[in-house]
Amino acid sequence: MKLKTIVSIMCASVMFSCTDLDMSPVNVVNEEDLFANEAGTLSYISGMYMNLPLEDFRYAYEGNPPFNYAWTIYAQPSCRTGEAIGRDAAGNEYEAVGYWNQAYSYIRAANLLLEVLPKYASNYTEAQANSFLGEAYFIRSMVYYSLVKRYGGVPVVDKVIDYPASVSFEDTKLFRASEEDTWDFIGADLDKAIELLPESNQKGRANKYAAAALKSRIMLHAGSIAKYNTVNYAPVNGVRVCGIPQEKAVGYFKAAYEASQIVDEGGYRLYMDKWSGNNRQAQIDNFTAIFLEDTYETIFGRYYIDPEFLHQFDNSAQPMQTSNGDNNSEVCPTLDFVEMFEFDNKDINGKFENFDDNGHYKLYESPLDAFENCEPRLAATVILPMSEFKGETIELRRGILTGKSVNTMGALLKESDNYSSNYNVAVDENTVKLVNSFSQNNDDSYLVQLKSGSKYWNDLADRYPDKKDIYAGKMRRSGASGPVSNWDYGNLSGFYLRKYMNPDPKALNGGNYSSQPWIEIRYAEVLLNRAEAAWELVSLGEVADAKGESYLSIATEAINSIRKRAGATELSSTLLADEKSRDIIRTERRKELAFENKTYWDLKRWRIIDTEAEQKDRKYRILCPFFSVEDDAYFLDVKYTEPRSQNGVTMEPYIFSFEPRQYYQKIDPAEITRNSNCRQNQGY
Structure with missing residues (x-):
C-alpha cells in the first residue's frame, strides 16, 4: 500500500x-x-x-443506517414476525436503505x-x-x-x-x-x-x-x-x-x-445451574438467568458498561405500570406466539380454548390460572397476565362485564370485531365497561362497583391506602397496564415480554439506563443449527455424518436437550425425514430464540414469510382479560389486534404484509x- x-x-x-x-x-x-x-x-x-x-438492543430497522442506534427505538424488530405487536409497529415496515x-x-x-x-x-x-x-x-x-x-x-x-x-x-x-x-x-x-x-x-x-x-x-x-x-x-x-x-x-x-x-x-453447553427436574419454578428461573447473567452458554456477545455505553430496551418493552412516565409497551407478545408453547388450555388445533363445552366463557380467579403448569420456558419468556414482575402484579384487563353472568351468554363479539366500535365508553347502560385512555381509567368517575363480598373488594384500596374509603369495593375498568381503546401507552395484546428484561424494582428504566449484555450467539442456537442442518441433509438424500452417526438421531438428541432444559415434553421417537419433523425443528427454534432478533431472518431464509400464513395482510391474535362483576371472576376473550384511534382517526391498523420482492x-x-x-x- x-x-x-x-x-x-x-x-x-x-x-x-x-x-x-x-x-x-x-x-x-x-x-x-x-x-x-x-x-x-x-x-x-x-x-x-x-x-x-449486530441486531441487538440498539438495532432500529427504521433507522438510517439501522445499527448502533443511540436514540429511543420505538418500532421493535420482533413486531415484524408475529412474535409481538407494539404501539409503534403498525405493519408493512421495512428496513431503511442507507x-x-x-x-x-x-x-x-x-x-x-x-x-x-x-x-x-x-x-x-x-x-x-x-x-x-x-x-x-x-x-x-x-x-x-x-x-x-x-x-x-x-x-x-x-x-x-x-x-x-x-x-x-x-x-x-x-x-x-x-x-x-x-x-x-x-x-x-x-x-x-x-x-x-x-x-x-x-x-x-x-x-x-x-x-x-x-x-x-x-x-x-x-x-x-x-x-x-x-x-x-x-x-x-x-x-x-x-x-x-x-x-x-x-x-x-x-x-x-x-x-x-x-x-x-x-x-460450551446449555446453562443448567439453577435447573431442577422436579421444580418448575427453578426451570423458569434458570431460563430467565441466561439473559441476565454471564453464563457458559454465551459464546459471543456485546457487553454494555454503566454509564459509558448503555441501551434503552427496558424503557421500550417494560409494562405500563413499571414505567416512570417514559416509554413502555413496545413489545407485547401475540397469542399466536404464546400458542407455540405447551399448556393445557388448548383445543385440538392447538389454539387457546376460552369457552367451555356449553359455549360459555371459562371463568378464572385470575387470568394467570389459564396458563397453570404451562411450559416453564413460556413463563420465563413472557409476562403472562397477572403474573409478578418487579415486585408487582402486572394487571392486564381490557374491561369489565356488568349486569349479566357469562353463563347466560356466548361470545361478546366476533374475533374480527372491535370492542370500542360496539361498546361506546360514553354510554353508561353498556354491559361492557371500557375506557379510551389511561386518563379516563384513572378518573374515579369511571370506577365500577363490585358485588358485596367480592374477593377483589380491597384490591384497589390496598394499592392506594390514602383513598381507601373511595376505592373499597371498586375496580378500574382497564388494568394498571391496560389495554385501553384508543392510541395511548399501555398493553396491546394481554402479554408483556420477560426475556432480557431487568426484574430489579430499583433499576432505572426511563431511558438509556439498561446494561444487560446482548447475547449474539449462544450454545442453544448451535444445537438448533445442528438439528436443522442434519434434517436438511437427510431431506437431500444424506443419511449419516462422517463418523457414521445418523443425522436424524443427532437432530432428535439436539431438540430433546433444548426441550428438557425448557421444561417441555421431550420427543418420544426419532425425527423423520418429513415436513412434520422439519416443522418441529423450526418451531423449537422460534420458541427458544424468540425476541433474540433471529426469527425474521429465519422466516426469510425459509421463504415462508409471505405465504405460509405468516404475514399476508394478516392481523395477529391477542388475549383480552375481562372481569365479570356477576361471576366475581375473570374470563378471557380472543380477538384480532384492534386498530388504535386518536380523535376518531385510525392511526395504527396493525395489518401486516410482506412483499416477496423484499427477500432481496x-x-x-x-x-x-x-x-x-x-x-x-x-x-x-
Whole structure:
C-alpha cells in the first residue's frame, strides 16, 4: 500500500462502497503509531467491535443506517414476525436503505488491519498477531453476512483500494459478485478465523469457537437460500447476484453441521445451574438467568458498561405500570406466539380454548390460572397476565362485564370485531365497561362497583391506602397496564415480554439506563443449527455424518436437550425425514430464540414469510382479560389486534404484509446512481 496514513476507525473511517470512495480522512494518524504496538492495535480493533452490525438492543430497522442506534427505538424488530405487536409497529415496515456504504467502511477497516499488521509482526508474539488477524476475519465475515442476507451478491473487496494513489476512479466501480461467491467468501473468512483465533479471549472478543458458531449460522442460511429460494437474477455478464444453484445446498448444510461440532470442543453447553427436574419454578428461573447473567452458554456477545455505553430496551418493552412516565409497551407478545408453547388450555388445533363445552366463557380467579403448569420456558419468556414482575402484579384487563353472568351468554363479539366500535365508553347502560385512555381509567368517575363480598373488594384500596374509603369495593375498568381503546401507552395484546428484561424494582428504566449484555450467539442456537442442518441433509438424500452417526438421531438428541432444559415434553421417537419433523425443528427454534432478533431472518431464509400464513395482510391474535362483576371472576376473550384511534382517526391498523420482492432488499439508489456497474435488485 503506497499511502502511509490510515484513518482511525474509532473516529472516522475512510468510506468505500461499490460505488465510490470518500477519501477525506477526518483523523489521520501514521500507521506505525497505530499498528506497531499491542495497545494501538487493540484500540483500533475495539472500534471495529463497536461498529459490528449486530441486531441487538440498539438495532432500529427504521433507522438510517439501522445499527448502533443511540436514540429511543420505538418500532421493535420482533413486531415484524408475529412474535409481538407494539404501539409503534403498525405493519408493512421495512428496513431503511442507507446501510450499504457504511458496511464497506467497516470492511475497509478490516482489510486495512489484515494488510498492515503483518508488517509489524515482529512487535507481537505469534499468538497476539494471530488473534488480531483472526478477529479481523471474524468481523469482516459478520459485515459481509449483514450485506448478503439483505441484498444477495455484493462486491467482494478483500484488500484496501488505494484511490487515487494506485487505482483510477473507474477501477473503484466494482461489479456485484454472485450470491454463491459472496457466501463462499464469508465461509473462507470464517475458516481463517477458526484457524487463527485463540480458544479463549476477553469477553466481547471473538475466539475460535465463536467463529465456528457463526459459521454454523451463516452456512445454514446459505443452504436455505440454495434449497428454498426461487429468484434467479443475473443482470450483468450472467452473474447470478440473487440465488444459489440448488445443488450447492448439501455442501452448505454439511459445513453448518460440521462447524457446530467444532463448538463442542470449547466446553460450551446449555446453562443448567439453577435447573431442577422436579421444580418448575427453578426451570423458569434458570431460563430467565441466561439473559441476565454471564453464563457458559454465551459464546459471543456485546457487553454494555454503566454509564459509558448503555441501551434503552427496558424503557421500550417494560409494562405500563413499571414505567416512570417514559416509554413502555413496545413489545407485547401475540397469542399466536404464546400458542407455540405447551399448556393445557388448548383445543385440538392447538389454539387457546376460552369457552367451555356449553359455549360459555371459562371463568378464572385470575387470568394467570389459564396458563397453570404451562411450559416453564413460556413463563420465563413472557409476562403472562397477572403474573409478578418487579415486585408487582402486572394487571392486564381490557374491561369489565356488568349486569349479566357469562353463563347466560356466548361470545361478546366476533374475533374480527372491535370492542370500542360496539361498546361506546360514553354510554353508561353498556354491559361492557371500557375506557379510551389511561386518563379516563384513572378518573374515579369511571370506577365500577363490585358485588358485596367480592374477593377483589380491597384490591384497589390496598394499592392506594390514602383513598381507601373511595376505592373499597371498586375496580378500574382497564388494568394498571391496560389495554385501553384508543392510541395511548399501555398493553396491546394481554402479554408483556420477560426475556432480557431487568426484574430489579430499583433499576432505572426511563431511558438509556439498561446494561444487560446482548447475547449474539449462544450454545442453544448451535444445537438448533445442528438439528436443522442434519434434517436438511437427510431431506437431500444424506443419511449419516462422517463418523457414521445418523443425522436424524443427532437432530432428535439436539431438540430433546433444548426441550428438557425448557421444561417441555421431550420427543418420544426419532425425527423423520418429513415436513412434520422439519416443522418441529423450526418451531423449537422460534420458541427458544424468540425476541433474540433471529426469527425474521429465519422466516426469510425459509421463504415462508409471505405465504405460509405468516404475514399476508394478516392481523395477529391477542388475549383480552375481562372481569365479570356477576361471576366475581375473570374470563378471557380472543380477538384480532384492534386498530388504535386518536380523535376518531385510525392511526395504527396493525395489518401486516410482506412483499416477496423484499427477500432481496433495495440497495440505496444513490449507490446505484454513482456506479453503473452495480445493478439494483429486482422490483425497485
